[in-house]
Structures are given as structure tokens and as C-alpha cells.
Amino acid sequence: MTATTTVRHGVRVLQLSESGPAIAGESDATDLLGEAYGAQAEIVAVPVGRLTPEFVRLSSGVAGAIVQRFVNHRLRLVVIGSLDHLGPATGPVADWVHEANGGDDLWFVDDLDELDARLRGADMSTPS
Numbered sequence: 001m002t003a004t005t006t007v008r009h010g011v012r013v014l015q016l017s018e019s020g021p022a023i024a025g026e027s028d029a030t031d032l033l034g035e036a037y038g039a040q041a042e043i044v045a046v047p048v049g050r051l052t053p054e055f056v057r058l059s060s061g062v063a064g065a066i067v068q069r070f071v072n073h074r075l076r077l078v079v080i081g082s083l084d085h086l087g088p089a090t091g092p093v094a095d096w097v098h099e100a101n102g103g104d105d106l107w108f109v110d111d112l113d114e115l116d117a118r119l120r121g122a123d124m125s126t127p128s
Contacts (some may be wrong), residue, residue, distance in 0.1 A: 005039040008112075009119035013078075014041035015112075016050055024052045025062055029069040036075055044070070045115065048081035056086045056093050063096075071105050078107045078115055 002017040014036045023029065023046060036044050054062040070077040083093065100106040109115045 003035060003039075005041060008116055011043055011119055012039065012041045013043045013045050013115075014039045015045040016047060018047045018049055020050060022052050023050050023066065024054070026065045026069055029066040033069060033073050033075065037073075041075070043076045043078055045078045045080055045112075048079055048083055048086065051079065051086060053086045056083055058092055058096065067106050076105060076107065078109060080109055080111060080115065082110065083108070 002020045003014050004017075006013050006015060014032075016032075021028070023032065032044055032046075052062065054060040055066070056063070058064070067077060083097070097108045101108055107115070107118060109118065
């Protein structure tokens with residue numbers, strides 16, 4: 001997978017490029033986890049364009065399987081970009097996004113600036 005590793009506000013982030021294979025299920029998540037461990041990353045940032053439409057079709061179980069792999073391995077997954085092209089982000093999907101953004105395991109952000117802002121907020125509770 002094409003990715004770069006950066007340190008953003010003291011956190012190592014494996015950032016996938018916009019182009020590349022789709023993240024469509026557990027095996028893809030496993031590949032990402034291996035790459036993240038190799039990069040010693042704490043966060044994997046995935047552009048929304050790399051996700052398949054099944055990701056927001058919650059009844060498919062794809063999102064749950066992918067996210068659970070990350071949770072089990074104590075890595076944070078960040079989806080970057082609007083979910084609009086995958087389908088309507090309303091109802092249960094909007095509720096899920098809102099709930100996820102209130103936690104630590106999965107974040108949905110519009111862009112890297114928003115990720116930086118979230119990480120800065122997390123840094124505030126950490127002594128300098």
C-alpha cells in the first residue's frame with residue numbers, strides 16, 4: 001500500500017495515499033495493521049475514497065469488521081473526507097459517525113487540518 005508516516009502533534013500517523021487498492025474488508029484491515037506496526041504508527045489515516053460503499057452500509061458488517069480489527073490491536077483509525085460519495089450519511093450512519101467522533105478508536109475528519117486540531121486537543125491534557 002502506498003503510505004507515508006508522519007508525526008503529527010507527537011503521534012505517529014500512517015497516512016494512506018488517495019490512490020491505491022480499496023479497503024474492503026478484514027483482510028485489507030489486517031494488511032494495514034501490518035504496515036502500521038512496521039511504521040510504529042499509532043493512527044492509520046485512510047482517505048474516504050479508499051473505502052468501498054459497503055463501509056457505510058452498516059448492515060453489511062464491513063465497517064464493524066474493519067474497525068474491530070483496529071480496536072483489537074489498539075490502533076486508531078481515522079477516515080479523512082466526506083462520506084457523501086459512499087451514500088447518504090444520515091440516520092444510523094450519521095449517528096454512528098457522531099458517536100465514533102466522541103471516542104478514541106475511530107474518528108471521521110474532513111481533512112488533515114481537522115485531524116491536527118483533534119490531536120492538538122488531545123495534546124492539551126498531556127504535560128509538555
